[in-house]
Amino acid sequence: MAFSTSTTTGYGQRLGKSLGGVLTGILLFLGGTALLWWNEGNFVKTRAALYEAQDVTQTVQDIGRRDESLNGQLIHATGTAGTGDILEDPDFGIEINAIRLTRSVEYYQWVEEKETSTSESFGGSQTETVTYTYRRQWVGQPVPSAPFADPEARSRHANQTLATLEGRTRQAANVHIGAYRIPEFLVRRIDQGEPLTLNLSAEAARGILQRLLFTPMDASEPVPPDADPPPPVHVSENIFYIGASPAQPAVGDVRVAFTVTRPGTVSLVAKVIGDTFEAYRATNGREISLLSMGAHSLESLFGAAHDSNVFLTWLLRLAGVIAICVGSTLVVAPVKALLNVIPPLAKLVGVLTGVVCVLLGLAWSCLLIALAWLFFRPPIGLAMLAAAAGLVWLVKKLRKPASNQG
Numbered sequence: 001m002a003f004s005t006s007t008t009t010g011y012g013q014r015l016g017k018s019l020g021g022v023l024t025g026i027l028l029f030l031g032g033t034a035l036l037w038w039n040e041g042n043f044v045k046t047r048a049a050l051y052e053a054q055d056v057t058q059t060v061q062d063i064g065r066r067d068e069s070l071n072g073q074l075i076h077a078t079g080t081a082g083t084g085d086i087l088e089d090p091d092f093g094i095e096i097n098a099i100r101l102t103r104s105v106e107y108y109q110w111v112e113e114k115e116t117s118t119s120e121s122f123g124g125s126q127t128e129t130v131t132y133t134y135r136r137q138w139v140g141q142p143v144p145s146a147p148f149a150d151p152e153a154r155s156r157h158a159n160q161t162l163a164t165l166e167g168r169t170r171q172a173a174n175v176h177i178g179a180y181r182i183p184e185f186l187v188r189r190i191d192q193g194e195p196l197t198l199n200l201s202a203e204a205a206r207g208i209l210q211r212l213l214f215t216p217m218d219a220s221e222p223v224p225p226d227a228d229p230p231p232p233v234h235v236s237e238n239i240f241y242i243g244a245s246p247a248q249p250a251v252g253d254v255r256v257a258f259t260v261t262r263p264g265t266v267s268l269v270a271k272v273i274g275d276t277f278e279a280y281r282a283t284n285g286r287e288i289s290l291l292s293m294g295a296h297s298l299e300s301l302f303g304a305a306h307d308s309n310v311f312l313t314w315l316l317r318l319a320g321v322i323a324i325c326v327g328s329t330l331v332v333a334p335v336k337a338l339l340n341v342i343p344p345l346a347k348l349v350g351v352l353t354g355v356v357c358v359l360l361g362l363a364w365s366c367l368l369i370a371l372a373w374l375f376f377r378p379p380i381g382l383a384m385l386a387a388a389a390g391l392v393w394l395v396k397k398l399r400k401p402a403s404n405q406g
Helices: 011-056 202-214 298-331 333-338 343-376 378-405
Strands: 003-009 074-083 086-089 094-097 100-120 126-139 168-171 175-177 233-236 239-242 254-261 264-273 276-278 290-293
Touching: 011 298, 011 333, 011 343, 086 100, 086 168, 202 233, 202 239, 264 298, 290 298, 298 333, 298 343, 343 378
Parallel strands: none
Antiparallel strands: 003 126, 074 175, 074 264, 086 094, 100 126, 100 168, 100 254, 233 239, 239 254, 264 276, 264 290
């Protein structure tokens, strides 16, 4: 059952809110401008650093023994990332030789979702209706019911948890490839996790749960004789499930999943320093170090790095363009707010100003990108300038009919 609340905002309040949004719009416009300018420079510098690193990288076929002649050199090597460390999760009695051991915890809880709708009235007022709905799902943290908007939902959909546990990640401190130690910043990139099967009997599982529920995790105090019995527990593959039925979860159920990253083949590009590695610093100051799971050639590793650079650049371009367009729309929002006394006219003006702001925002974005590229790659810079000019021309064509009607 849904629960709704409505709030009506008067014409003066809406106008004041739109005027207050002008500052936010200016900040978004400036922030998007700065992001686009920085992003293009970052792409060019990262690409240049990758090309420079690739030119000086030498492939080493065997790194099973230290080679002093490699000290200070940028190398490409493939081998087994291994470790002698034993990682432990004492709460569940797990001990395993691995690079990483992860314990993730989820809770089955009621969650609140809201949907907002607005309606305009002649005279400039606006009514905002927020509809709250509630559904059960697995979440990473217990959800308190007290803040629910629906007073009845606070009791009808009250949350509880059969246990409260923490997610944990253990990572080996000593990881090597051949005769060389892999530094921690590269170990973090070894991410080929797989489910860790829990070989626990029903009795052992109940014993673990009883200790977790009735004693501190780092203590060895006995369970109080008058303590309530622990809830049911089920173990299946890598899941430790606290609750009556994993197939039909109930609010309060908890599931704990274990994943492990075992020793495996990796390919890396890094600078040799003694018996370990560090990132290569290019002449423009950018640091380059690569690591990927599996056996990969030098060209494959650098190709993937270039693809990643391109993807990040387009992602930030999109973010910058959106910030500029949204900022421009907020700056001119008071124009629409002044006409809110006549909702149909305000809506029409809002659509027209929105289209113009988007076109101008795109034109400004193209101009910025073109100027950033003009020095580094003139053909692309000139093409972007032409695109920006075309958008400005289109805006003028849209404005001309409007001025003729006036």
